[in-house]
Amino acid sequence: MRNPFRRSVEQALDASRTALASDLIAALGEQNVLWRAEDLIGYEYDATIDRRRPDAVVFPSTTEQVSAAIVIANAFGVPIVPRGSGTGLAGGAVPIMGGVVVVLTRMNRIVEIDPRDRVAVIQPGVINLRLQDECAKYGLLYAPDPSSQRICTIGGNIATNSGGPHTLAHGSTVNHVLGIEVVLPDGRVTYLGSRVPDAPGIDLRGVFVGSEGTLGIVTSITVRLQRQPEAVRTMLAIFESIEIASEAVSAIISGGVIPVALEMLDQEIIRAVEPRLHVGYPLDAGAVLLIEVEGLRESVEADAQYVVTACREMGAREVRTAESEAERARLWEGRKGGIGAIGAISPNFYILDGVVPRTQLPKVMAEVMRLSAEAGFRCANIFHAGDGNLHPNIMFDELVPGATQKVLDLGGAIMRLCVDSGGSITGEHGVGLEKRSYMEWIFSAADLEAQQRIRDAWGTGERFNPCKILPTGHGCGAGHEAEIRQHLATPGVYV
Numbered sequence: 001m002r003n004p005f006r007r008s009v010e011q012a013l014d015a016s017r018t019a020l021a022s023d024l025i026a027a028l029g030e031q032n033v034l035w036r037a038e039d040l041i042g043y044e045y046d047a048t049i050d051r052r053r054p055d056a057v058v059f060p061s062t063t064e065q066v067s068a069a070i071v072i073a074n075a076f077g078v079p080i081v082p083r084g085s086g087t088g089l090a091g092g093a094v095p096i097m098g099g100v101v102v103v104l105t106r107m108n109r110i111v112e113i114d115p116r117d118r119v120a121v122i123q124p125g126v127i128n129l130r131l132q133d134e135c136a137k138y139g140l141l142y143a144p145d146p147s148s149q150r151i152c153t154i155g156g157n158i159a160t161n162s163g164g165p166h167t168l169a170h171g172s173t174v175n176h177v178l179g180i181e182v183v184l185p186d187g188r189v190t191y192l193g194s195r196v197p198d199a200p201g202i203d204l205r206g207v208f209v210g211s212e213g214t215l216g217i218v219t220s221i222t223v224r225l226q227r228q229p230e231a232v233r234t235m236l237a238i239f240e241s242i243e244i245a246s247e248a249v250s251a252i253i254s255g256g257v258i259p260v261a262l263e264m265l266d267q268e269i270i271r272a273v274e275p276r277l278h279v280g281y282p283l284d285a286g287a288v289l290l291i292e293v294e295g296l297r298e299s300v301e302a303d304a305q306y307v308v309t310a311c312r313e314m315g316a317r318e319v320r321t322a323e324s325e326a327e328r329a330r331l332w333e334g335r336k337g338g339i340g341a342i343g344a345i346s347p348n349f350y351i352l353d354g355v356v357p358r359t360q361l362p363k364v365m366a367e368v369m370r371l372s373a374e375a376g377f378r379c380a381n382i383f384h385a386g387d388g389n390l391h392p393n394i395m396f397d398e399l400v401p402g403a404t405q406k407v408l409d410l411g412g413a414i415m416r417l418c419v420d421s422g423g424s425i426t427g428e429h430g431v432g433l434e435k436r437s438y439m440e441w442i443f444s445a446a447d448l449e450a451q452q453r454i455r456d457a458w459g460t461g462e463r464f465n466p467c468k469i470l471p472t473g474h475g476c477g478a479g480h481e482a483e484i485r486q487h488l489a490t491p492g493v494y495v
């Protein structure tokens, strides 16, 4: 027999959810609110492992609607979770305590591209590649180019301070954001930074970029643009092993030439990509480096020659240079489609993100492969080698009992390896939900308290994207696995 107390709690929760949904519908319109269980499933997760169903999902089209949604969620005492395209790889957009997910993809207007001041003003739901394509029409470049750029939003890029292949030379997202309009956790609207560089006062724009949706919701963005380079050279250097290729990475950079991109793909990735995308990667290579130099025509030729020589000296068996724009695009197609291709060879895979000093790459990569083999998993590597930013992809089948936990444990061991090698637990994907419990490996109690104080000062409270970044928080527990188990077992949490 069902416990009558539990039934009355469930009825009360349903009544509360219904009231929440009707207030959201009254403010945003029926077409902009999802609340039926079957409609909410798609918003349980991002691109990683953790998941939890929200109580409602809203799709605002204006800053005022974002503000209204926040005020209503606050009145009901439920969490608020900002979300772009959901390609995040740290669980940042997962509503782990339920509540209202605010999806920004309908705020997708490019408001202005000003070629003279070299700025663009855009809404947060603009897709990264669309902005790049539009800027290219003016001979301009928005440099940050995460490999997910065909689908991720600029709002998500700001929240995670995204990197990408070309941020080796151009810097990550924070270096390209001038100003942002933000709806604060109490629903008020503020502007951080300005349209011109170096706004006076405390750099709250800098604090916000990379805060992973824990300090508010970005609703308008002014970014810095730069001229497209006069010349570009793209090369594919082919190596017998990932360790030799890793040695070459440091050798190239220590010689004084900083390529704009220096990417590594190992044999597993090549064998996943090549039969599907036919981009011309050699199937028998241990690893390849995709290297790009850009700038003025004369200097680019000299830099490219230097890279070819350095790779050969470090043991490359061949270095190919793209001779046309089409060839260059093909080489990049393999890089940008590399992670997707793993989906064709494995039922599930877990993408890790760590960073180490470049010089540690040969040792760390050998150890990553050893740890993976020891745990019984295949591991494919595709990463921003120039930044020392590794992305081991652990392949597994979640239907095999215990496999997911083993993969999470292996992920923890690889993160520990990065920290012990002088690196850190994330290079670009953020901490999110997934890596909160590792924060104590790199920060002291005082460091973490300083970060918590920023959240407190911002008025974030316990309900604005809860359980993200910091290792502890009201109702969040300290350990990520225990917390997920607890919340998966609970139907809707109103705090």
Ligand SMILES: Cc1cc2nc3c(=O)[nH]c(=O)nc-3n(C[C@H](O)[C@H](O)[C@H](O)COP(=O)(O)OP(=O)(O)OC[C@H]3O[C@@H](n4cnc5c(N)ncnc54)[C@H](O)[C@@H]3O)c2cc1C
Pocket (backbone or CB within 6 Å): 046, 047, 081, 082, 083, 084, 085, 086, 087, 088, 089, 091, 092, 093, 104, 124, 145, 146, 147, 148, 151, 152, 153, 154, 155, 156, 157, 158, 159, 160, 161, 162, 163, 164, 165, 212, 213, 214, 216, 217, 218, 219, 339, 340, 428, 429, 465
């Ligand atoms: C195949 C693949 C390749 C990837 N390659 C890269 C890469 O090269 N470099 C890289 O850095 N990342 C990469 N990522 C990770 C991911 O694409 C980025 O983190 C991206 O910035 C997330 O954008 P999104 O729109 O999907 O955001 P979501 O996943 O929806 O959200 C990410 C975080 O941003 C917050 N957020 C979203 N929108 C807003 C907003 N408007 N205001 C406030 N907070 C907001 C969310 O709360 C969450 O914490 C990759 C992911 C995949 C699946």
